[in-house]
Amino acid sequence: MSGEGISLEELGLAARNHGLPFEALDWDVTPPGLHFLLIHYDIPQVDPTAWNLTIDGAVANSGSIGLDVLRDMPRHTRIVTLECAGNGRALLAPRPVSQPWLLNAVGTAEWTGAPLASLLEHARPDTEAVEVLFTGLDRGVEGGTEQAYQRSLPLPDALTGEVFVAYEMNGAPLPPQHGAPARLVVPGWYGMAHVKWLSSITVLTEPFDGYQQRRAYRFREHADDPGRPVTRMLPRSLVRPPGIPDFLSRSRVVDAGRLALTGRAWSGHDTITGVEVSTDGGETWGDAAVEPAPDRYAWQRWRLEWDAAPGNHVICSRATDDTGRTQPLHPGWNVGGYEVNAVHRVQVEVR
Ligand SMILES: Nc1nc2c(c(=O)[nH]1)N[C@H]1C(S)=C(S)[C@@H](COP(=O)(O)O)O[C@H]1N2
Numbered sequence: 001m002s003g004e005g006i007s008l009e010e011l012g013l014a015a016r017n018h019g020l021p022f023e024a025l026d027w028d029v030t031p032p033g034l035h036f037l038l039i040h041y042d043i044p045q046v047d048p049t050a051w052n053l054t055i056d057g058a059v060a061n062s063g064s065i066g067l068d069v070l071r072d073m074p075r076h077t078r079i080v081t082l083e084c085a086g087n088g089r090a091l092l093a094p095r096p097v098s099q100p101w102l103l104n105a106v107g108t109a110e111w112t113g114a115p116l117a118s119l120l121e122h123a124r125p126d127t128e129a130v131e132v133l134f135t136g137l138d139r140g141v142e143g144g145t146e147q148a149y150q151r152s153l154p155l156p157d158a159l160t161g162e163v164f165v166a167y168e169m170n171g172a173p174l175p176p177q178h179g180a181p182a183r184l185v186v187p188g189w190y191g192m193a194h195v196k197w198l199s200s201i202t203v204l205t206e207p208f209d210g211y212q213q214r215r216a217y218r219f220r221e222h223a224d225d226p227g228r229p230v231t232r233m234l235p236r237s238l239v240r241p242p243g244i245p246d247f248l249s250r251s252r253v254v255d256a257g258r259l260a261l262t263g264r265a266w267s268g269h270d271t272i273t274g275v276e277v278s279t280d281g282g283e284t285w286g287d288a289a290v291e292p293a294p295d296r297y298a299w300q301r302w303r304l305e306w307d308a309a310p311g312n313h314v315i316c317s318r319a320t321d322d323t324g325r326t327q328p329l330h331p332g333w334n335v336g337g338y339e340v341n342a343v344h345r346v347q348v349e350v351r
């Protein structure tokens, strides 16, 4: 925990794991180089012709398949908005020491792959099966423990038909940094569940007890709180910063007059039912027009006309989904800095 500035180590992490530049909110589908990245360890170099995906554990039919077999299965293409569970962490005080995200840890891609349910049906899980474990090829040391990056899903979540093993991003083979040759995509869930450089799928009869499940990615109010697992994305909206930026502060310079404020909104729980926008830092709000989502788990564009009068303004947006979940005005603190979905604020000088 730190109330101090960002350390050089955190700056190093932030440079490796870059965010979405907010002007890229203009694209429905994020160009791959502009999609955010989060990589705990090193990016492995994987030979796609030698790569195999193993399916084992508590199944009647274990085995390994190559990329060609995966590609021959029914193709499943979805536009999915992916957000890191730590998005917004650097806004907390005291600041949890980790990847210091502001609000840029998001992107939307068109992923193509094979349904996980088809792979599991073929493997035939035992009746005692409770979870499915996904193991990546990357290794590192975290919390004092050497490990491969591993995450599990409860069996019912693995079998919904929504989860898939993707081998294409935006119509091209996955780039190395996004998990080549294949990764898991769990639409609606925060990023940690979407295991990259996938090497094995293991059916378990006991809940997985590994680091990324039991210690990381839990919402804890204080150090001794066992917490609860972080799963689906809370509603969030972002403002496409209007006008032109100041180089250092990124505050915006806008010409007075009528202009369209735009942005994006999404939720992993249910569809967005409304986006409210404020131009006075959250004192007063107006309803933005929200376009339909291009896909069930893809972000939606919002838009509001604004008569910009000279002076300083703070633009904010607040999304609500069909479950009634909404965004708080100020971030709520938790130990890991997860699910920080407070409203986005953009400083604007209208001239
Ligand atoms: N194998 C592996 N998978 C991983 C990670 C990782 O470090 N290793 N990071 C996870 C986290 S925390 C996030 S937010 C997403 C980021 O996906 P992206 O880099 O493709 O945007 O990948 C997830 N999958």
Ligand SMILES: [Mo]
Pocket: 038, 083, 084, 085, 086, 191, 192
């Ligand atoms: Mo993440």
